[in-house]
Amino acid sequence: MSKKNHWTLKSIAKELGVSNATVSNAFNRPDQLSKSRRESILAACNELGYFGPNKAAQSLRRGKFNIVALVLPDSIEYMVSDPVASSFMRGVASILEKDGINLLLFSGNSDSLNSVIDFVDGFICYGRPRNQSLVEQLKTVPKHVVTVDFDIDRNASVNINNEQASYEVAKHALHNKHDQVAILGLRLLDENVLCRVYDHHECEAGQSIAHQRLRGYQKALTELDIPIAEDRIWNIPESSERFASIAAKEALCSLPRPNVMLCMSDLIALAAMREALKLGLKIPEDIRIVGFDGIDEAQRFVPKLTTIHQNSEEKGALAANLFITKEEQKALINYELQLGQSG
Amino acid sequence: MSKKNHWTLKSIAKELGVSNATVSNAFNRPDQLSKSRRESILAACNELGYFGPNKAAQSLRRGKFNIVALVLPDSIEYMVSDPVASSFMRGVASILEKDGINLLLFSGNSDSLNSVIDFVDGFICYGRPRNQSLVEQLKTVPKHVVTVDFDIDRNASVNINNEQASYEVAKHALHNKHDQVAILGLRLLDENVLCRVYDHHECEAGQSIAHQRLRGYQKALTELDIPIAEDRIWNIPESSERFASIAAKEALCSLPRPNVMLCMSDLIALAAMREALKLGLKIPEDIRIVGFDGIDEAQRFVPKLTTIHQNSEEKGALAANLFITKEEQKALINYELQLGQSG
DNA sequence: ATATGTTAATTTATCGACTATATCAAGTTG
């Protein structure tokens, strides 16, 4: 018996003196051949080092890949740095792994789904991709799509009620109409820059999570009759220490100095707290700071951050389950106001 | 002109009244047909909504996938939680993205490479997979393999000199022969449990990074003539807050109380510092703690952690580059003793 | 006029599998 390093179904069949179909059936359709023959074939394959039908060819033929593309909002680099995104991924992976489905990472900065579309069964999109043309493609792509934290009107999706949640956390941080408020927004603008958002009225109708959260903040502000100045809202392009510190510093040094900072992520809030402490400010006496997400580090920080806890892992698991079952459901997951000493 | 939702090269060719090969050439080999024809074909394809050859079929035929499997040591879940692993991934992704190569995540707990092997051009393995049968397969798999932080004697690899680095950091933490030392090891044992390593002599010849680091520690201990008791070495199965805290607590409560803790990762060291502070111990007066990795959070902690800084992102980038160039090189990357106030 | 070369397009075999249909042998039935 020759020992090739690369068997194919055909060459194995020839070696064993049976037809291709018989070998194929041995692997895929046990009912199509006698038990004894099937077993002897499988044993021989194992012996010779043929580990079963080539998956690429199989997938081409069957149109099923057992691969899901996880579309990230930004570059892959950013994704794995963000604890919220990471735990989301953890949730997705834990479910897909069980079903033997593999995960292909796909950057939301890409121009087109083309490079992966022919390899995957569909897409799970975590947040609106930065590249708008991807969003357009996702609307029409002939594969299953589950979106998370945004919606494209055709598909299954997983969301939390951002507006309500941020309303609640803002409500907690705000005390009266004399509060001086700064808002550190995460991706309020499409532009990939750190800057102030002078015309935030444009955001009022927006559907991104940043816009939803901003509306929540504004509702709380309005209820307490607190004005928000034109230049007190920042756009931070990604939830990173570096950008957040710069924005926080800017906010803390603007006059009149804010005594409340509403931050759209915990990483931003943590950076803001660090900057505030560096300036000798007391939290929450001099300034109240609240976040969003509920990451572990925020609970270990002193003072503990007041924030909205959302279970990202659960979110990931739910998204993966929706993908597997192909239910076209729009799911809303729970969140929780998590009280700390920061605001 | 009919507008199908799913064109194939063949159907497009028929529609345009040319042969398959001509359409294929229009996309892949511009020199094989006249410019005018090529342009008219591409324009027509665009018009009709055919976006180019199906990648899965193309890959089957060409044997090239533009997909690399990133083999993680553990489950995917764990991977994205670990900052060191994350920045490694960041490095890999940043290089591969440039070359249009996609990343498939693959769990090191899987039993076999089979489910992905036929879809990828090769493997980048970050750390020795927990499942030993994977390691065996990697030795013989007929695809390109780059390993990181371990070696399988056939392939390109990226490493740091763990033994020398841990020797240096231990040397810094140890003062004299009366030091009471505890070692919090990361994956010293294959078993996935938190426990003491009573027989660490078994580790002496091991090639895992944990074993290498342990040898470094031991060299420093020997030089100062410091004995290490049988029950003062812990095996922590993964670099997580939860496991690390438990082990740290155990170590800190064992008598005589250690005044030096050598930790094989920063996350472990941070957890140990938190536990020490909780017990009212002063760092470094009562206990000196050192880590390994050099993650950001360790630099923000008070007191700042003394550790070995290794540039994981660079490591990832190097691994990706080795993969792309197919050089069979064994690369060693630099590290740096990073001094804090903790040890 | 014959041989040689170039270019552009088509034909055909192939990648590695799946599956509908056809074939065949053995056993049943009327």
Add this chain to the structure above:
DNA sequence: CAACTTGATATAGTCGATAAATTAACATAT
């Protein structure tokens, strides 16, 4: 003994593409 099942295997077409070989048309050289 023809007709009909039944159970198993073999054949050929297909998935969607690539690439080697081939043909046809035309240009240049001897």
